[in-house]
Amino acid sequence: MSDSIPNLNPVPLAFEDAPKYKFSEVPAESRVRVYGVWYAYxxxxxGNEFYITRLGWRLLDNLQADNWxxxxxxxTNGEHLxxxxxxxxRVPTENRHGNPCDLVVKFSRFAEAVPLHVAKTFPDKMPEDVGDAEFNDPFQEFGLLIDLRNGHFGDKSLRIKTKHPVAIFSPSKRVPAWKLGREKSRFDKYRLRAQKNSDPKYSQVELNIDQQYVYLFAWVKGWNAAVHAAEGLISEAEARELTLRIEKELKEKxxxxLDNKPQHIILREGKDGKIIKRNGEFEYALVDFELxxxxxxxxxxxxxxxKMK
Ligand SMILES: Nc1ncnc2c1ncn2[C@@H]1O[C@H](COP(=O)(O)OP(=O)(O)O)[C@@H](O)[C@H]1O
Ligand SMILES: [Mg+2]
Structure with missing residues (x-):
């Protein structure tokens, strides 16, 4: 990695130049580190902007805007989930070499008010502070998600599988803040937090109130536990038990x-037509980390x- 360059806007890398670099070799002026996560810019x-993670680097071709x-x-080409x-x-893409990848395209709702029905779906009881719930912004969310994936805290033998965060996209077209449901003071809290959590040795990430932010994830093969329950592959009781098990496992890590529920748990059917298990328990991957x-x-x-540092 080359020398760090403090306090400047990142210098964008062009798509045609990007494949020259391994992710870890992207020039310092074209990378940012926010909430502990590295991105190539x-x-x-x-003028569409892309913040691509290490997990997304191999999908450079698929990620280009024309593909999705x-x-x-x-x-037009995707399925509305x-x-x-x-x-x-969910949008199918193929890159130049024909590597197919289904992308999950999700428009971020940060700095909007959290709809109340989100809280009602919590399985057991509502957590006390759900009233203060706010959606993560994409950088915050990727930071938390990668921290969870790295799994440094809690039981080291417990690994939680999740969808892969591959990029944050921001279209060049500006949208008035009111249309995005954003209120300035609420937005500013996010903007300042993103600045504060940008690594000062590199460029800063500046969230703009009139820019949309779109998450890109890789599709996890399988279907959510509510679908499997509706189709009878698992019982309602199993879906409920699994949701509670995951709540416990997340806590351990x-x-x-806040809205942990069967719709956010992906299970896969094996060749024998049964849901895949490991050590007698359902093997799962999680999606949806806005909360x-x-x-x-x-x-x-x-x-x-x-403090000890
Ligand atoms: N990466 C993914 N892989 C597989 N399924 C997904 C993925 N992301 C979302 N889904 C499916 O799409 C549904 C909606 O996605 P979600 O992120 O929960 O959005 P929202 O709650 O805003 O509607 C999920 O319940 C899940 O079934
Ligand atoms: Mg959801």
Whole structure:
């Protein structure tokens, strides 16, 4: 990695130049580190911006806007995933070498008010502070998600599988803040937090109130537990038990998801037509982390760790 360059806007890398570099060799001026996550910063010829993670680097070709965004390809060529109130699509893409990858395209709702029905779906009881719930912004969410994936806290033998965060996309077209449901003071809180959590040795990430932010994830093979329950592959009781098991496992790893529910748990059918298990328990991967948080216990642990530095 080359020398760091403080306090400048990142210098965008062009898509045609990007394949020259391994992810870890992207020039320092074209990378940012926010909430502990490295991104390579790219811009295409029409000014769309891309923050690509290490997990997304091999999908550089698939990620180009023409493959899934331009002329609303995500809607014309993709499948609208209707679960909550979000705008989420599954879009098939192929890169130049013919590598197929289904992308999940999700329009971020941060700095909007959290709809109340989100809280009602919590399995057991509502957590006390759900009233203060706010959606993570994409950088915050990727930071938490990668921390969860790395799994440094809690039982080391327990690994939680999740969808892969591959990029954050911001279209060049500006949208008035009111249309995005954003209120300035609420937005500013996010903007300042993103600045504060940008690594000062590199460029800063500046969230703009009139820019949309879109998450890109890789599709996890399988279907959610509510679908499997509706089709009779698992029982309602098993779906419920699994949801509670996951709540416990997340807690063990220092996290919670305020709207943890069967719709966010992906299970896969094996060749024998049964849901795949490992050591007698369903093998699962999680999706939807807009309301992912660290537990107090993990936050305390991190504070102590930082004090010792
Ligand atoms: N990466 C993914 N892999 C597989 N299925 C997904 C993925 N992301 C979302 N889904 C499916 O799409 C549904 C909606 O996505 P979600 O992120 O929960 O959006 P929202 O709650 O805003 O509608 C989920 O319940 C899940 O069934
Ligand atoms: Mg959801």
């Amino acid at each position: 790219l811009k295409d010829e029409v 965004y331009t002329d609303k390809t995500y809607s 209707i679960e909550g109130s979000g705008k989420v699509y 220092g996290f919670r998801v 992912l948080q660290r537990t107090e216990e993990y936050e305390d642990f991190l504070r102590e760790k930082n």
